[in-house]
Amino acid sequence: MATVSRTLNGMEKVAGPTRDHVLKIASELDYIPHSGARALSTRRTDTIGVLLPDLHGEFFSELIRGIDLAARARGLHLLLSSSHGDPAEAAAALRAMRSRVDSIIVMSLQPGGDFVPASGPGGVPLVFLGGGAHHNGHPSFVIDNYAGAFAITEHLASTGKRCIAFVAGPPDNIEAKERLRGYRAALRQVIGNASEWIVPGDFSEQSGRDAARTIAAGGLPDAIFCANDMMAIGCLEGLREAGLSVPGDVALAGFDDIPITRYVNPPLTTAAVPIAEIGRRALECCADLISGRKTSLKHKFKPVLVKRASSGSGTPSPHQ
Amino acid sequence: MATVSRTLNGMEKVAGPTRDHVLKIASELDYIPHSGARALSTRRTDTIGVLLPDLHGEFFSELIRGIDLAARARGLHLLLSSSHGDPAEAAAALRAMRSRVDSIIVMSLQPGGDFVPASGPGGVPLVFLGGGAHHNGHPSFVIDNYAGAFAITEHLASTGKRCIAFVAGPPDNIEAKERLRGYRAALRQVIGNASEWIVPGDFSEQSGRDAARTIAAGGLPDAIFCANDMMAIGCLEGLREAGLSVPGDVALAGFDDIPITRYVNPPLTTAAVPIAEIGRRALECCADLISGRKTSLKHKFKPVLVKRASSGSGTPSPHQ
DNA sequence: CTTGCCGATGTAACCGTTTACACAAAATCC
DNA sequence: GGATTTTGTGTAAACGGTTACATCGGCAAG
Numbered sequence: 001m002a003t004v005s006r007t008l009n010g011m012e013k014v015a016g017p018t019r020d021h022v023l024k025i026a027s028e029l030d031y032i033p034h035s036g037a038r039a040l041s042t043r044r045t046d047t048i049g050v051l052l053p054d055l056h057g058e059f060f061s062e063l064i065r066g067i068d069l070a071a072r073a074r075g076l077h078l079l080l081s082s083s084h085g086d087p088a089e090a091a092a093a094l095r096a097m098r099s100r101v102d103s104i105i106v107m108s109l110q111p112g113g114d115f116v117p118a119s120g121p122g123g124v125p126l127v128f129l130g131g132g133a134h135h136n137g138h139p140s141f142v143i144d145n146y147a148g149a150f151a152i153t154e155h156l157a158s159t160g161k162r163c164i165a166f167v168a169g170p171p172d173n174i175e176a177k178e179r180l181r182g183y184r185a186a187l188r189q190v191i192g193n194a195s196e197w198i199v200p201g202d203f204s205e206q207s208g209r210d211a212a213r214t215i216a217a218g219g220l221p222d223a224i225f226c227a228n229d230m231m232a233i234g235c236l237e238g239l240r241e242a243g244l245s246v247p248g249d250v251a252l253a254g255f256d257d258i259p260i261t262r263y264v265n266p267p268l269t270t271a272a273v274p275i276a277e278i279g280r281r282a283l284e285c286c287a288d289l290i291s292g293r294k295t296s297l298k299h300k301f302k303p304v305l306v307k308r309a310s311s312g313s314g315t316p317s318p319h320q
Numbered sequence: 321m322a323t324v325s326r327t328l329n330g331m332e333k334v335a336g337p338t339r340d341h342v343l344k345i346a347s348e349l350d351y352i353p354h355s356g357a358r359a360l361s362t363r364r365t366d367t368i369g370v371l372l373p374d375l376h377g378e379f380f381s382e383l384i385r386g387i388d389l390a391a392r393a394r395g396l397h398l399l400l401s402s403s404h405g406d407p408a409e410a411a412a413a414l415r416a417m418r419s420r421v422d423s424i425i426v427m428s429l430q431p432g433g434d435f436v437p438a439s440g441p442g443g444v445p446l447v448f449l450g451g452g453a454h455h456n457g458h459p460s461f462v463i464d465n466y467a468g469a470f471a472i473t474e475h476l477a478s479t480g481k482r483c484i485a486f487v488a489g490p491p492d493n494i495e496a497k498e499r500l501r502g503y504r505a506a507l508r509q510v511i512g513n514a515s516e517w518i519v520p521g522d523f524s525e526q527s528g529r530d531a532a533r534t535i536a537a538g539g540l541p542d543a544i545f546c547a548n549d550m551m552a553i554g555c556l557e558g559l560r561e562a563g564l565s566v567p568g569d570v571a572l573a574g575f576d577d578i579p580i581t582r583y584v585n586p587p588l589t590t591a592a593v594p595i596a597e598i599g600r601r602a603l604e605c606c607a608d609l610i611s612g613r614k615t616s617l618k619h620k621f622k623p624v625l626v627k628r629a630s631s632g633s634g635t636p637s638p639h640q
Numbered sequence: 641c642t643t644g645c646c647g648a649t650g651t652a653a654c655c656g657t658t659t660a661c662a663c664a665a666a667a668t669c670c
Numbered sequence: 671g672g673a674t675t676t677t678g679t680g681t682a683a684a685c686g687g688t689t690a691c692a693t694c695g696g697c698a699a700g
Contacts, residue, residue: 260583
């Protein structure tokens with residue numbers, strides 16, 4: 001019994017013929033160790049939990065793809081759970097998950113401090129995605145929204161736009177707030193005396209369309225910068241309905257670089273976030289934590305400016 | 321010990337005060353049962369495995385969303401694994417998963433007969449998604465590709481198009497073959513003497529673009545039907561590059577109704593597949609199998625024709 | 641021919657639950 | 671009021687692995 005276990009695992013101290021014999025029988029029986037029993041005795045599950053606020057859209061499928069890639073490379077399994085809008089529900093999901101995994105990747109919309117114990121529940125290490133703030137000492141992976149928004153605004157200004165409107169995201173969303181901050185800072189530093197023009201939005205396509213209407217009614221700016229791509233797409237439609245051309249009458253830019261941006265007409269200038277890469281790195285961070293390695297607490301990813309036709313730059317062809 | 325177990329589970333035969341006391345202590349200790357130990361003794365994991373060929377694109381994120389929705393409604397966890405291109409790798413993943421789950425949803429590109437044991441490995445029930453064929457007695461969920469393709473072709477014919485070209489999918493892909501069959505049948509039955517015009521493709525955007533070039537060079541048909549949406553989008557670009565307008569010079573239709581189709585210009589006529597719904601139903605099928613209920617073996621979903629501007633019908637506005 | 645050592649294998653305790661069964665106390669019956 | 675049922679709680683044996691430790695040959699050294 002012990003010899004079988006040793007053969008199938010560590011391979012330490014098992015004589016050649018015995019080893020072969022065990023392996024032969026095991027394969028004849030199509031034997032597979034019971035993971036629960038193994039977890040019971042080793043206190044490891046070889047599974048990473050993934051907790052997401054939602055699953056809609058391309059952002060999450062990219063994220064999961066990155067995580068999955070890294071997980072399979074390390075022989076780890078993935079336990080997925082989503083739709084955790086409010087902190088209470090997320091906390092419940094965290095509890096339900098904790099005895100089944102060795103570590104958890106948590107993506108939260110709000111800063112996690114509120115529902116997150118300083119040390120993960122039941123001791124499993126936690127890794128945070130987004131949400132900006134510090135998470136009680138857990139490592140976190142965040143996008144440099146400020147820098148991305150700054151770069152977009154700067155780019156628009158560099159092509160001669162002086163009056164740039166900003167369609168904001170949800171007021172309580174940290175990512176949205178940072179993007180607004182980047183827009184403001186760029187206006188001040190690059191254009192100097194430019195005045196802000198901020199239109200409310202909520203990251204949804206519809207709110208982008210509404211914003212376009214509001215903006216068109218108020219006298220056109222030189223450019224519109226939407227805090228995410230979905231709003232930019234809605235805005236594009238709204239402008240078209242108002243009979244305005246992009247980038248002819250007004251330039252347009254978004255944020256995220258979701259795949260759709262390449263297919264709309266004109267293709268959207270945006271700030272590209274390496275979503276899958278972040279997922280991969282987050283999982284590797286989990287693996288490090290499990291094996292007791294130290295990891296840096298804050299990982300910040302700077303978006304890359306992608307110039308496309310909607311801002312009057314880039315290639316006029318939709319695919320560059 | 322037994323009383324604690326009874327309190328936390330079945331709630332049978334535990335006196336009021338005892339029950340309260342147990343619950344109080346449990347919450348004070350933030351006690352959570354060890355899922356491995358529980359699985360060991362109950363032989364249930366309350367987890368469903370999900371095996372996918374890939375994670376790229378919106379199709380899979382929708383599918384997972386549907387599965388997750390149903391899983392959380394039933395208190396089940398989800399173990400996800402993807403990127404199983406070839407059968408051998410899928411079989412390995414199946415083995416790795418089987419001791420950790422109560423049932424597995426397998427999405428395969430080829431018919432599963434080859435790598436799938438008649439009864440799931442280790443006895444866990446299997447449910448198949450796509451791949452068309454019979455799967456050794458396991459329930460399967462398939463899209464009625466034939467009917468969908470027939471409906472699209474019929475629709476194009478009904479708006480007066482006589483010459484309809486078809487951009488095919490990979491020759492060995494069952495879904496693709498069925499769509500081709502639907503196209504052919506509709507041509508025969510609806511138009512009668514129409515001759516087929518089949519252009520090769522592989523479901524990729526690029527192959528759609530190439531097809532457009534081929535078609536434009538060969539004298540324009542009245543309409544082009546692409547076997548999936550991504551090719552239709554590529555085709556649209558190819559036609560635009562060739563200076564042709566859709567639907568003015570030629571009508572265009574796709575298949576799947578991925579979200580992007582609403583945002584391209586003109587919006588794409590397509591056959592809508594209820595992806596999330598299929599995921600939900602597949603998970604419910606797993607739950608039924610686990611609890612020993614009988615389920616029907618073949619679930620077929622008929623796509624819904626979505627008429628948009630690319631075929632000259634539908635509203636000219638991109639969002640209907 | 642002992643003695644000691646070492647490498648390979650066997651033994652048994654433990655991981656944390658569930659659950660059949662034993663048991664005690666309380667409630668019901670004649 | 672004793673026999674009998676009911677009700678609630680405790681005991682111990684699984685579940686299927688891992689691993690510290692005991693055991694057992696074989697071989698080298700004395």
